[in-house]
Amino acid sequence: MSELRPLQGPDDPRLAELADLHPVVDPEALDAFAGDESVVAPVRPGAAVEARSVAQIQQALAWASRHGVPVTPRGAATGKAGGCVPSPGGLVLALGGMNRITAVHPEHGYAEVEPGVVTGAFRDAMEQEHRLFYPPDPASLDTCTLGGNVATNAGGPVALKYGVTGRFVMGLTAVLPDGSVIETGRRQPKDVAGYDLTSLLVGSEGTLAVLAGVRLGLLPVPREIVTVLLEFARIDHAARAVVDARGGGVLPRAMEFVGPTALARARVARPGAFGIGDRCGALLLVELDGPEGTTAALLDRFLDGLSHPPLAVRHARTPAERSTLWETRRQMSKLVKQGAAGWVSEDVAVPLGTIPSVIARLQEIAEGHDVAIATYGHAGDGNLHVNVIWDAPEHAPRGHAATEDVMAHAVSVGGTITGEHGVGIAKRAWLPGQLGAPMIALQRAIKRQWDPAGILNPGKVL
DSSP states (O other): OOOOOOOOSTTOTHHHHHHHHSOBOOGGGGGGGSOOSSSSOOOOOSEEEEOOSHHHHHHHHHHHHHHTOOEEEESSOOOSSOTTOOOTTOEEEEOTTOOOEEEEETTTTEEEEOTTOBHHHHHHHHHHHHOEEOOOOOTTTTTOBHHHHHHHTOOOTTHHHHOOGGGGEEEEEEEOTTSOEEEEEOSSSOOOSSOOHHHHHTTOTTSSOEEEEEEEEOEEOOSEEEEEEEEESSHHHHHHHHHHHHHTTOOOSEEEEEOHHHHHHHHHHSTTGGGOOTTOOEEEEEEEEESTTOHHHHHHHHHHTOSSOOSEEEEOOSHHHHHHHHHHHHTHHHHHHTTOSEEEEEEEEOOGGGHHHHHHHHHHHHHHHTOEEEEEEOGGGTEEEEEEEESSGGGHHHHHHHHHHHHHHHHHTTOBSBSSSOOTTTTGGGHHHHHOHHHHHHHHHHHHHHOTTOOBSTTSOO
């Protein structure tokens, strides 16, 4: 790869050429483009531009390619792995202003959007205006963007039944580092002509191309949804229920686990969280959907299949009750960290049958390093959000050692270091341990083929 040549400050003569192409963000405002929601330290970029069109993305990338300036694409910066933290002296290419739903084709089952469309707003628009369902629902859906979701292959609770973002990406408009544009994918359910470059770009975290447009598949809106909170006295009973669910022949659309440490910290931060009693040691938030008149029977079959009946089964009887339960669940990341001196948030995913043993091992790791580990997440598809938390600054080494053990254990049982947050900067050191040297070498070769100058999001993933 060519040697990168970062910008040398606001007086760098290359910026005058960039400013002739389209407006450059005021240098005084660059701090707003420095970080994301991870613990990765923010980096003030050398410059930033806010793209409003494919042509502007092309111009910015062609300029960066000519001058060897590293480029970091940026959406809403809700990422948890440092994927949009810029390179020193680099250019941030902000895509939040490209926020139009450009076309909806109900008869074909897809919509076309720009990358800056907010995920929750898109889901609401599809349901309210077209009676169509876009399932992916990451916790930050009210602020995160569809382009960022595609770049990290984001998930969410209903990925259990419907799959993560990549399952719904039918095609992409992608701008290559030299400014050229490619169109990938399909407009119909089937297409096996040539290599699946769409799937390669999904989850590539801005390291291969900049996503300028997305074609997303849509489904009919489910006719009926039932939401229940299952309270368990013991964590192992709740963990076993996750595995039992598969054997019962019922696939919930969501099955969220909250362990005792996460539950206790959430209840301190928000008294009355989930509205549960003191006997509850762990819980599952379960949601099923289907045709009208079917969900009650599905729920009965689901409950009958559990090895350990829950202490209580609480139905969300109204939309408001359902909304309250899900709002608390979506706030768990913030609730469990309240008052902590430091933390590391991980999103391992493991084979479903290992869930009970993995959760037990996480408790042992916490005790062994004398830290708190708050575990919750999309346990129904094996995705656990593991928050290693310490309450005094001097305990940070314990927390990082515990995190190492968590990641090593996830890989040892056949799991992954990240189920949905991506690798970014925060997890790149662990990637070779999961993939091995031959796979890393192959991925580096793919990176060189797509980005020979190495300007796209350098230092991320690999």
